[in-house]
Amino acid sequence: MSRKKPGVITIIPNVHIIDIAEEGKGVGKADELVIFVDKAVPGDVVDVRLMKKKKNFAEAIIDTLHEKSDLRVEPFCPHFGTCGGCKWQHMSYEAQLKFKQKNVEAALQRLGKIDTSGIEPILGSVKNRYYRNKLEFTFSNKRWLEKIDMERDEEFDMNALGFHVPLRFDKILDIDHCYLQEEPSNSIRNAVRNYATENNISFYDLRNHEGALRNLIIRTSSTGEVMIVVVFAYPEQEQVDGLMNFLKAEFPQVNALLYIVNQKKNDTIFDQEVITFAGRDHIFEEMDGIRFKIGAKSFYQTNSDQAFELYKITRDFADFKGDELVYDLYTGAGTIANFIAKNVKQVIGVEYVPTAIEDAKFNSELNGISNTQFYAGDMKDILTSEFIATHGKPDVVITDPPRAGMHADVVQRLLEMEAEKIVYVSCNAATQARDLELLKDKYDVARIKPVDMFPHTQHVENVVLLRLKG
């Protein structure tokens, strides 16, 4: 079946791609071997080059594309194939939505033994380009060279400001135009790169931890506000002031011009001081007439328009009457809690990150919302029987955990609490299915609706309504 090219390469010819896996790769078969093929689309017929082979499955890349699937479209971004983002842009958006829905159904059926016959159609994203409100770019003095760079007969700059190349922590793909965030995002990034190059400010070396410029974070809000955060590796004040003054003059519309000096080896800014160079230390988002303060470290759903749709579905699934006590678990900056506050008697939000809880409280105050309470801590430690005795048994629980899903103790507490309804919002249908299976003794799945927050990626959000059995 396979022919081995001298030395190293194993090619399997004429593989028919029949499906797409949850991780986003095309799926084909050669005899009993299941092959996950990068960038292959159902309907393609390909020769594949094996990259890794286990007993029952293999991972491969396309060697030759013989027949193109009808679902293929021309990728719109020149960085497609190298950049780690937007990996599905070679498939029509309709096809992406179809496979996302199918993957949700497959996970719920396989891992949760859930009847998905009543699943509601996936909601596509309002925007499928320029839909993100936040991007983080990395500086590097080790630019990843694309084929086009190598073919150019000229010297090129090895500095890059862009995104990590998949599986390469030290190599950065220089980005000229990113289709994920609206202007002035591209203009700011390119202006920062040019200024730094012209003024000899060094780009970070991710291996040796040397160089001045580490990261650039740009936030844009639905209200038109803009935040720039430049992360430096050491406080060379003349360079810092030079770049920040340049940005202030070049982009006078920026509402929050901030910087951080991060001298640690790791990139996280959560333990670092944020310095306001000009303007405010935050911008505002707005949803359904509610304003949210967004600081440099705040969590906010990255697709603002689609977050609004997701929250409306959550509210619709809960079908509030007005007198409910609601627990909003994994509340982040209290966005869902504040969003639904006017529809219920009281909301209690619980979240791990203390600064997010501060934001949640601030946002309630900012909007004159007085029926919310927020608590910071690990869900499994906070959600105790004493907590429930103190705050009351909820009528509705909204839970929106991270990709890992809920801790088994939290699921157990939900079973003990016996809220009439649980609305489970998830960004990982596999862990959601696992949790739903654990809740099965007491809860029926009443509604299921996937929502696409991240076009051109394999990621998908899924909302499930559970009802307490009668």
Ligand SMILES: C[S@@+](CC[C@H](N)C(=O)[O-])C[C@H]1O[C@@H](n2cnc3c(N)ncnc32)[C@H](O)[C@@H]1O
């Ligand atoms: C998917 S986000 C949901 C955010 C929020 N519901 C929203 O829509 O903006 C998951 C949240 O769970 C929090 N989290 C993760 N592990 C946690 C834990 N063990 N206990 C409490 N919160 C946790 C994260 O900090 C994050 O804010």
